[in-house]
Amino acid sequence: xxxxxxxxxxxxxxxxxxxxxxxxxxxxxxxxxxxxxxxxxxxxxxxxxxxxxxxxxxxxxxxxxxxxxxxxxxxxxxxxxxxxxxxxxxxxxxxxxxxxxxxxxxxxxxxxxxxxxxxxxxxxxxxxxxxxxxxxxxxxxxxxxxxxxxxxxxxxxxxxxxxxxxxxxxxxxxxxxxxxxxxxxxxxxxxxxxxxxxxxxxxxxxxxxxxxxxxxxxxxxxxxxxxxxxxxxxxxxxxxxxxxxxxxxxxxxxxxxxxxxxxxxxxxxxxxxxxxxxxxxxxxxxxxxxxxxxxxxxxxxxxxxxxxxxxxxxxxxxxxxxxxxxxxxxxxxxxxxxxxxxxxxxxxxxxxxxxxxxxxxxxxxxxx
Numbered sequence: 001x002x003x004x005x006x007x008x009x010x011x012x013x014x015x016x017x018x019x020x021x022x023x024x025x026x027x028x029x030x031x032x033x034x035x036x037x038x039x040x041x042x043x044x045x046x047x048x049x050x051x052x053x054x055x056x057x058x059x060x061x062x063x064x065x066x067x068x069x070x071x072x073x074x075x076x077x078x079x080x081x082x083x084x085x086x087x088x089x090x091x092x093x094x095x096x097x098x099x100x101x102x103x104x105x106x107x108x109x110x111x112x113x114x115x116x117x118x119x120x121x122x123x124x125x126x127x128x129x130x131x132x133x134x135x136x137x138x139x140x141x142x143x144x145x146x147x148x149x150x151x152x153x154x155x156x157x158x159x160x161x162x163x164x165x166x167x168x169x170x171x172x173x174x175x176x177x178x179x180x181x182x183x184x185x186x187x188x189x190x191x192x193x194x195x196x197x198x199x200x201x202x203x204x205x206x207x208x209x210x211x212x213x214x215x216x217x218x219x220x221x222x223x224x225x226x227x228x229x230x231x232x233x234x235x236x237x238x239x240x241x242x243x244x245x246x247x248x249x250x251x252x253x254x255x256x257x258x259x260x261x262x263x264x265x266x267x268x269x270x271x272x273x274x275x276x277x278x279x280x281x282x283x284x285x286x287x288x289x290x291x292x293x294x295x296x297x298x299x300x301x302x303x304x305x306x307x308x309x310x311x312x313x314x315x316x317x318x319x320x321x322x323x324x325x326x327x328x329x330x331x332x333x334x335x336x337x338x339x340x341x342x343x344x345x346x347x348x349x350x351x352x353x354x355x356x357x358x359x360x361x362x363x364x365x366x367x368x
Contacts, residue, residue, distance in 0.1 A: 013080020014127060016072045017088040023069030025095025029103055030062030036104075078200025082193050082264040083282070084130040086257050087123065090289050093249070094119045097296055109303060115296030122288030129281030131270035139205060139217050142198050146217075151267045158187045158263075162231075174238070178247060179255075181239040185232045186255035190263035192228035195221045197268075250293045257286065 034056040069092070076085045094116050101108040108116075136142055145151065165184045174180045198221040202212045212218045239248050265271045271279065 009079040010081075010084075010130075013076045013078070013085060014088075016076035017080060017085045018091065020069045020073035020076060021088060021091035022095055023065045023072060024092040025069075026099060027062040027065035027069060028096045029099045030058050030065055032062075032100075032104060034058030034060075034062060074196060075200065075203075077193065077197045078204055081131055081268070081270050082197060083261055083270050084126065086193065086260040086264075087126055087286055087289055089257075090119055090253060090293055091123060093253075093293060093296065107303075109299065111295045111299035111302065115292040115294070118292030118295065119289050120292075122285045122290075122292060125281055125285030125288060127285075129274075129278040129285065131274050131278065131282065136201060136268065139198070139202055139212065139215050142201055143217050145267055146194075146198075148267070151263075154263065154266050155191065158191060162187050166235075170235075175242060178239065178243045178251065181235040181242075182248065182252050182255055184235045185239070185252060186259045188228050188231050189256045190259040192225055192232060193260050194263060194267055195225035195228060199225065247298070250290070250297045253293055254290050261286070 037058065038056055073085070073089070097108060097112055098116060100106040136145065162184055165180060169180055170184070198217070202215070202218045202221070206212045236248075236252065239252070274282075
């Protein structure tokens with residue numbers, strides 16, 4: 001019964017994590033559509049200090065979609081391992097990119113399409129090999145986990161690193177090094193996910209009829225979550241304001257997810273009962289998602305498609321020197337598909353007066 005209940009909770013958490021990505025990814029599209037409608041009407045834009053978007057129903061729909069996504073993500077941590085829920089957050093980026101290509105006429109280039117495919121493959125691999133975390137059924141059990149020597153040392157190191165980066169490294173190198181503010185967000189993010197996990201357990205206990213209001217741990221987790229999220233938002237906004245978003249997003253995803261995976265392994269002992277194949281599968285899926293997110297963001301401003309790739313290949317074939325007056329079969333096929341104008345231009349540049357085809361190959365004869 002306990003094992004069946006664990007699988008039931010796992011699939012609930014998986015469904016909540018996926019729905020969270022869909023809601024959050026869709027919220028960006030709804031908000032963007034609302035802002036574009038206001039721009040067409042001539043209203044003062046939000047970037048210029050205007051607040052006309054408050055009267056736009058599409059913007060409010062996007063805000064509600066964002067809230068629903070965050071709520072679903074919050075609830076997912078109460079049912080599924082953090083090692084599964086956190087990496088699946090990358091799907092919101094994928095959903096946003098795909099919907100943008102359809103509803104905002106933002107072209108998704110070849111790198112972006114490959115990135116989407118890799119993100120889906122990596123997410124599927126992580127779901128298949130996701131660890132089954134040690135069961136934590138109450139806040140009392142959570143309290144014992146929080147005072148475990150391993151997690152206590154980890155949390156202390158995280159706080160020390162965050163303080164050093166905030167007060168020492170940040171003022172000196174924060175404006176020039178992209179890793180400074182992202183590191184602060186990432187290490188603090190590991191603690192925020194732990195707080196979310198604990199609050200999710202508290203909510204489950206409250207639904208079952210237990211009085212969690214009088215439990216000091218619930219309030220400690222709530223205050224810790226507020227402090228961690230406030231710090232994350234502050235320094236993530238600084239990073240986005242200074243550096244290119246296409247660089248900040250994938251780097252932050254890698255650092256944040258790695259930090260959360262480490263914290264979850266220490267706090268919930270998720271990796272102790274996993275087989276070697278599951279460990280390799282989980283890490284491989286995570287690395288695949290990283291590559292997909294990188295392709296989706298790093299090359300989004302480059303216009304690359306299968307058509308332009310084919311043109312580039314034709315140019316390379318034309319530039320390749322012919323050997324012994326004979327060209328290859330592939331060269332002929334590429335030439336055969338070219339426009340008549342291109343063919344005529346090439347014929348004018350050839351030292352031959354006539355061109356004929358024999359058995360799929362190009363042969364030339366001199367005019368005697």
